[in-house]
């Protein structure tokens with residue numbers, strides 16, 4: 001099939017590379033000319049395991065191409081995906097300006113019948129808006145070209161995006177047009193060969209499915225974080241409680257790890273957008289609003305553990321932060337809990353030594369104007385620090401050299417935002433060890 005993908009970010013680029021890998025001809029469009037120039041040189045501007053190889057191989061084969069000219073892409077494709085960002089607007093709603101700009105360009109430049117696929121995460125009713133925008137542009141051209149808009153929300157996870165796209169748990173497609181639904185079934189058939197995981201539905205239900213999925217996952221995280229906070233108060237250990245409840249198959253072990261709050265490009269904005277959608281329809285989503293409030297508070301937990309040890313005035317104190325990205329295996333810093341922590345330490349007069357295996361470049365952008373000492377390896381970040389805080393659980397932090405850590409650090413406070421270690425073990429090494437959901 002000849003496919004166009006508009007937006008070459010975490011979702012668009014992965015989808016493009018995976019569709020190309022399956023033998024389709026894919027053209028990736030981005031408004032960012034610098035990104036397109038880099039991609040044409042084989043430079044992938046984001047870190048996602050396996051992506052660079054897939055992009056390079058398919059570009060060399062000629063099955064994957066890049067352009068910043070949407071008209072050029074529209075002249076060759078039969079299906080076009082919209083995979084641009086839908087950031088949080090000032091009122092918490094999903095900002096649709098990029099999606100609607102793309103819809104406008106499609107209407108202005110299409111030259112034949114098209115299936116237009118909303119892959120961006122968008123509020124219920126957006127497919128109707130996209131349809132109206134394209135139709136309006138066609139009317140102005142006095143064109144009688146036809147098109148169908150379908151919804152195909154994306155469920156990939158940064159860090160395992162290629163695997164998720166190649167072997168999806170499910171492919172959700174909402175279409176009110178039989179031909180468009182059938183085209184989507186054919187397009188995804190190679191990805192669900194072992195058993196059919198294609199779930200067809202109406203457009204609005206597909207749009208809602210994405211928000212419901214993210215709200216459910218965010219709820220699990222806020223739930224366990226709230227349980228963790230209660231555990232600390234009552235002297236229970238959330239590490240035991242987690243395994244105690246996860247063993248119940250109805251609950252399961254996934255997504256019940258206590259931590260310092262969810263971040264990333266999806267959960268915070270999608271939970272907020274769902275609250276906004278509900279409010280706009282006269283419904284007060286009490287549970288989902290609480291999920292968001294619990295998460296906001298949880299992002300402050302590491303800082304309050306730090307001040308419980310060092311006091312609220314951190315003048316003269318130096319703190320090492322291990323892990324900056326919002327989760328491991330990505331360089332994505334959007335809404336990362338490390339940002340809250342670092343800003344709080346600096347505001348309290350402290351200094352920060354920061355290390356991350358992949359996200360330092362992005363962190364510098366998100367912490368512009370804030371003085372942070374970025375280090376090239378995890379041990380040099382520890383030189384003379386009063387405390388070490390582990391924020392993101394990259395694999396390289398799982399079995400560090402504790403003797404070396406102690407030698408480098410001035411103090412002995414180790415705050416673990418991911419409960420990676422057994423308390424007794426770390427305490428036996430001479431650390432003051434603080435975890436989430438365990439009384440210090």
Ligand SMILES: NC(=O)c1ccc[n+]([C@@H]2O[C@H](COP(=O)([O-])OP(=O)(O)OC[C@H]3O[C@@H](n4cnc5c(N)ncnc54)[C@H](O)[C@@H]3O)[C@@H](O)[C@H]2O)c1
Nearest residue numbers: 007008009010011030031032083084085086098120121154
């Ligand atoms: N990142 C994830 O893990 C993930 C997972 C599932 C769904 N989503 C959703 O997918 C969508 C895209 O997310 P992302 O993380 O890939 O975003 P991103 O910010 O990484 O990429 C978006 C890209 O779109 C480009 N763009 C913006 N306007 C454009 C235009 N008019 N024409 C061409 N290109 C344009 C930008 O330059 C950018 O490269 C969002 O709605 C997001 O919620 C993201």
